[in-house]
Amino acid sequence: MASPRPISATTATDVLVLGGGPAAVWAALAAAKAGVRVVLADKGYCGTSGATAAANTHVWDLPAGQDRDGEVERRLTRATGLAERDWLVRVMEQATRGLDDLAGSGFPFPVQGDGAQYRGQLRGPDYMSFMRRRILLAGVTILDHHPGLELLSADGVVAGAICLNVRSGQLHCIKAGAVVIATGGCTFLSRALGCDGNTGDGYLMGVEAGARLSAMEFSGQYGISPSHSSVTKGMPYGFATLTLEDGQPLPINSEKDRFEAIASAMISGHTVYARLDRATDEEQIWLRKGQPNCFLPFDRIGINPFTQRFSITLRSEGTVRGVGGLLLDTEDCATTAPGLYAAGDAASRERIVGSSSGGGRPNAAWAIASGSWSGGGAARFARSLGNSIDDRQASPLGHAGLRPQQRTAADDFSREATQAVREEILPLDMGFYRDGMRIATSLKRLNLLWDDIKNHLTAQGPRLIRAREAAAMTATARWIWTSTLHRPESRGLNRRTDHPALNRELTRSIILSEVDTPRVRAGDLKIQGVAA
Structure with missing residues (x-):
C-alpha cells in the first residue's frame, strides 16, 4: 500500500517512541539506558506539550509499609472489582524507583521543614523540561512537531511509523525495531488545559496494527473549570x-x-x-x-x-483522566500487536484503577512505571531482531483520513467531522450521564460519519494531521459507545441512567478490537505469573 504522500526523509532506529509527555520520556530513557538507538517523535515540543507540562501533578511516593498497604486497599475498594493488587504494588514500587532516580539525577524536589525532600508532587514545567534534558544527554534523538500518522508493518510485526513534519508539511518515515505508543488519551478537543493534543491518535494507530483496547466505557470523566478558563x-x-x-x-x-x-x-x-x-x-x-x-x-x-x-x-477529560486505552498483554507493556508497546494514558489503566478515574497520583505513577517497562521491553524486542531492522521492507497500515476509498471531500470536511463527533460525545447528557437508547442512536450516526471519513477524508501538507485527528476521534467515540452498550450497569465512570445499579455479574473487562467493525468480548485481564 503506497503512502498518501511522497516520503521526504527516512530514519532508522531500534526503538521509536511516539509522544512527548511523562510516559514517553520515561520510555525513551529506559530504552536508551538499555544501549539501543532511540528516536522520540512528539506531536508538540517535548517538554512543554501535554497535560502534565501545563500543571502540577501529585504522584504516588509510597515505599513499602503501611501507607502503601492502605493506598492499595483504598484503590481496590474504588476499583469495583476490576483492579489487580499485584499491578498496583508493581506500579507503586516502580514509581518509587523512578522518583529515586529523579532525585539521584539532581531534580530539585522541594525540601520540607525537617530537611526531607517532598516527592509527592511534581511541578509539571520543571519536571518535563528536566526530563527532556535527561533523554537528550542519554543520546535520544528528539523530533519535535512530528506527530505519528500511521504505523508500519513488516511481515505482521510493527516496524516503525510515518510521521508528519508539521513545519515543512513533508512525511518522515522512521523504521524501527519496536514502537512505543505514548501519545496520550482523548478529550475530543474539550479545551481542558494541555489536552487538546490528545485526540486518540495512538488508539487508532494501535488498533490498525492489531492491538486491542480495554475499559473504553470508563471515559465519563469531567473536570471542574471556571467558565472563563x-x-x-x-x-x-x-x-x-x-x-x-x-x-x-x-x-x-x-x-x-x-x-x-x-x-x-x-x-x-x-x-x-x-x-x-x-x-x-x-x-x-x-x-x-x-x-x-x-x-x-x-x-x-x-x-x-x-x-x-x-x-x-x-x-471532558475523557480517557486522559479516565481509564481506557490499549490493552497490555505482558508485564513489559507489550500490546497484542507484535513489536508494539504502550504507556501512559495511551494504555489501559484498568489494572490499577478499575472503573474509577486515574487522575492525579495513579496516572503520574503509571506514566513512570509503564514508560520504564515499555521502553525496556521495546529495547529487548528490537535487540532480538538482530541487524535486520534497517533493511526490513515495511508497509504503512493507516487508512481513514489518509487514503480515501472514493472521491476526496472538500477541504473543510476535517473540521465538520470533528465538530460532529464532539456533538456526539461531549454533552453532559451524553458523556457524563448515559442512556442506552441515546447511545445506540449516537453510535448509528457515528458509524455513518465513519463511512464518510473512510471513503472521502484526506488533506494536504500540515492539514493532514487534522484529517487524521478527526478519524481518530471518531474511531475513539465509536469504541467508547460500543463498550458502553456492552456494560448495561452503572459502575465507576460509566453512569447509565437506564441501568442505575452496579451488576456484580458484569465484573469483567470489555475488550475491543478492529476499526471498521468493532468487535467486543468480555475477558479476564489478569496475566499469569505477575509478581508483586
Missing part, C-alpha cells in the same frame, strides 16, 4: 461553596456526588457558581503556591476567587 485542576474546589443563580446552595450529598450534582444542575439549565471561601488565610497562600496555574486566569480578569463567586463548568 481551561484549567481543570480539582483540588481548589475542595474549599469551595457551590451555589445556583439565586445563591441557594447546590445540593451535594457527599464528595462523590459533587460532580454529579454539578452535572445535573447544568443539564437542567442552571448556571453553577463557586467561591473558595472555605479556605483559611494560610490555605489560600498554600493553594496559590501549590497550584499557581489555577489562579492566573482569575488574576487576569480581576476576580478574587476566595471572596467573589464565579461561574463554573465541566470540561
Whole structure:
C-alpha cells in the first residue's frame, strides 16, 4: 500500500517512541539506558506539550509499609472489582524507583521543614523540561512537531511509523525495531488545559496494527473549570461553596456526588457558581503556591476567587483522566500487536484503577512505571531482531483520513467531522450521564460519519494531521459507545441512567478490537505469573 504522500526523509532506529509527555520520556530513557538507538517523535515540543507540562501533578511516593498497604486497599475498594493488587504494588514500587532516580539525577524536589525532600508532587514545567534534558544527554534523538500518522508493518510485526513534519508539511518515515505508543488519551478537543493534543491518535494507530483496547466505557470523566478558563485542576474546589443563580446552595450529598450534582444542575439549565471561601488565610497562600496555574486566569480578569463567586463548568477529560486505552498483554507493556508497546494514558489503566478515574497520583505513577517497562521491553524486542531492522521492507497500515476509498471531500470536511463527533460525545447528557437508547442512536450516526471519513477524508501538507485527528476521534467515540452498550450497569465512570445499579455479574473487562467493525468480548485481564 503506497503512502498518501511522497516520503521526504527516512530514519532508522531500534526503538521509536511516539509522544512527548511523562510516559514517553520515561520510555525513551529506559530504552536508551538499555544501549539501543532511540528516536522520540512528539506531536508538540517535548517538554512543554501535554497535560502534565501545563500543571502540577501529585504522584504516588509510597515505599513499602503501611501507607502503601492502605493506598492499595483504598484503590481496590474504588476499583469495583476490576483492579489487580499485584499491578498496583508493581506500579507503586516502580514509581518509587523512578522518583529515586529523579532525585539521584539532581531534580530539585522541594525540601520540607525537617530537611526531607517532598516527592509527592511534581511541578509539571520543571519536571518535563528536566526530563527532556535527561533523554537528550542519554543520546535520544528528539523530533519535535512530528506527530505519528500511521504505523508500519513488516511481515505482521510493527516496524516503525510515518510521521508528519508539521513545519515543512513533508512525511518522515522512521523504521524501527519496536514502537512505543505514548501519545496520550482523548478529550475530543474539550479545551481542558494541555489536552487538546490528545485526540486518540495512538488508539487508532494501535488498533490498525492489531492491538486491542480495554475499559473504553470508563471515559465519563469531567473536570471542574471556571467558565472563563481551561484549567481543570480539582483540588481548589475542595474549599469551595457551590451555589445556583439565586445563591441557594447546590445540593451535594457527599464528595462523590459533587460532580454529579454539578452535572445535573447544568443539564437542567442552571448556571453553577463557586467561591473558595472555605479556605483559611494560610490555605489560600498554600493553594496559590501549590497550584499557581489555577489562579492566573482569575488574576487576569480581576476576580478574587476566595471572596467573589464565579461561574463554573465541566470540561471532558475523557480517557486522559479516565481509564481506557490499549490493552497490555505482558508485564513489559507489550500490546497484542507484535513489536508494539504502550504507556501512559495511551494504555489501559484498568489494572490499577478499575472503573474509577486515574487522575492525579495513579496516572503520574503509571506514566513512570509503564514508560520504564515499555521502553525496556521495546529495547529487548528490537535487540532480538538482530541487524535486520534497517533493511526490513515495511508497509504503512493507516487508512481513514489518509487514503480515501472514493472521491476526496472538500477541504473543510476535517473540521465538520470533528465538530460532529464532539456533538456526539461531549454533552453532559451524553458523556457524563448515559442512556442506552441515546447511545445506540449516537453510535448509528457515528458509524455513518465513519463511512464518510473512510471513503472521502484526506488533506494536504500540515492539514493532514487534522484529517487524521478527526478519524481518530471518531474511531475513539465509536469504541467508547460500543463498550458502553456492552456494560448495561452503572459502575465507576460509566453512569447509565437506564441501568442505575452496579451488576456484580458484569465484573469483567470489555475488550475491543478492529476499526471498521468493532468487535467486543468480555475477558479476564489478569496475566499469569505477575509478581508483586
